[in-house]
Amino acid sequence: SSTDIEIAVNGLQAWYGESHVLHDIGFDVKKGEVVTLLGRNGAGKTTTLRALMGLVNRRDGSAVICGEQTIKYPSRRIARLGIGYVPEERGIFSELSVEENLMLPPKLRDGGFSREEIFDLFPNLKSRLHSQGTKLSGGEQQMLAMARVLRTGADCLFLDEPTEGLAPVIVQQIERVLQMLKARGFTIILVEQNLRFAASLADRHYVVEQGRIVAQASGADGIDSLTRYLGV
Numbered sequence: 001s002s003t004d005i006e007i008a009v010n011g012l013q014a015w016y017g018e019s020h021v022l023h024d025i026g027f028d029v030k031k032g033e034v035v036t037l038l039g040r041n042g043a044g045k046t047t048t049l050r051a052l053m054g055l056v057n058r059r060d061g062s063a064v065i066c067g068e069q070t071i072k073y074p075s076r077r078i079a080r081l082g083i084g085y086v087p088e089e090r091g092i093f094s095e096l097s098v099e100e101n102l103m104l105p106p107k108l109r110d111g112g113f114s115r116e117e118i119f120d121l122f123p124n125l126k127s128r129l130h131s132q133g134t135k136l137s138g139g140e141q142q143m144l145a146m147a148r149v150l151r152t153g154a155d156c157l158f159l160d161e162p163t164e165g166l167a168p169v170i171v172q173q174i175e176r177v178l179q180m181l182k183a184r185g186f187t188i189i190l191v192e193q194n195l196r197f198a199a200s201l202a203d204r205h206y207v208v209e210q211g212r213i214v215a216q217a218s219g220a221d222g223i224d225s226l227t228r229y230l231g232v
């Protein structure tokens with residue numbers, strides 16, 4: 001039923017200056033679902049997440065999140081609905097230690113992960129507690145970025161290519177973490193180039209092409225029907 005829909009996007013458009021980048025993005029995500037946005041480089045996946053977070057200057061259309069029309073909301077108000085955004089560039093404070101990075105995120109709502117819960121989920125971070133952000137591996141930076149968002153109390157994650165550039169063993173660790181969060185009922189929108197990773201986690205997939213949703217499919221098998229859009 002419509003009450004299970006956590007995020008409903010319709011006719012979403014976005015611009016960078018004069019450049020009209022998103023033309024017609026429409027998709028929905030149910031509570032507890034993992035949904036991927038797939039598509040070639042430059043298709044508009046990152047911009048879709050940024051537009052939903054209120055991080056592009058000009059956007060239009062409809063984005064209902066937890067029953068609220070958010071298209072005119074500033075990004076902090078969107079975050080307070082329980083949305084945690086982990087951008088491709090990860091957004092940690094690289095001059096600060098792991099410990100300081102974990103202390104700084106604002107608690108936006110109840111249910112934020114305690115330090116102990118963070119270290120259960122990401123044991124690597126505990127052993128790197130006093131390391132500076134710049135000294136971390138790419139995988140550790142990704143884990144720290146996710147940990148910061150979990151501290152805020154977010155229960156819906158927007159993850160932009162969390163496995164990009166990471167070694168297979170680290171990709172597996174992140175996959176396990178996301179499986180655990182999924183089992184805890186988190187709702188996740190995942191922008192992903194790694195189709196095997198997307199297939200193992202996601203309930204449904206949408207393909208973005210030139211700022212539009214052009215195809216969708218369900219489950220690990222469904223992803224095969226989308227490869228012709230992805231140039232693989």
Ligand code: ATP
Pocket residue numbers: 016019021039040041042043044045046047048208
């Ligand atoms: P990628 O995997 O390369 O990040 P993507 O699907 O996430 O691809 P976007 O980053 O959303 O694509 O980019 C969509 C379009 O918007 C591209 O044509 C890109 O060149 C353009 N674009 C992205 N950021 C900006 C910006 N800050 N200013 C102007 N144009 C931009």
